[in-house]
Amino acid sequence: MQNLQGLQLLLEKEIAILEALIGLSHRKTEAITGDDLSLLEEIVLKEEALSKSLKTVDDACSPQALFFLRNHSNVAAVPEEFSVLFKKAREKAIELRLNNELNQDLIRDSLNLVQFSINTLLSDGAPALYGASGKMAFNKRNNQVLDFKG
16 A cells, blocks of 8 residues: 555645646747747756756656556556556646647747748858758749748
8 A cells, every 4th residue: 555655745746747738838838939038048948957856756657657557457447546547647748748849840940040040140141041950952943032931
């Protein structure tokens, strides 16, 4: 019984850390879109600390969870509170992954714009087109600076 309580506490702690990371990922989106590099740096430092905590908790929780699930191979035999905790932890992890993917896309787009700006400044005077990767894309059909693909 004590092992079950320990597992429950670890799952709850893991969910709390995931929720904190989700909150930071939303703040990171705001920092990226608002070009606030000092806030972004602060958020990244907090994320690093929380990620280390999450790894520690997950390293302790995962073996216990696997052992628990192996002993309760019948889903109907899993106590309701554990089923809810496992589901919530999975949902939070998915939400965090999606938020992080959005932030990666925003950063990638920003870097592509910087690359385009540098390429435009260094071009030999030929019309520069913005490709989806931020690299020069020459198109004989149109001479627009932006091609709206990115």
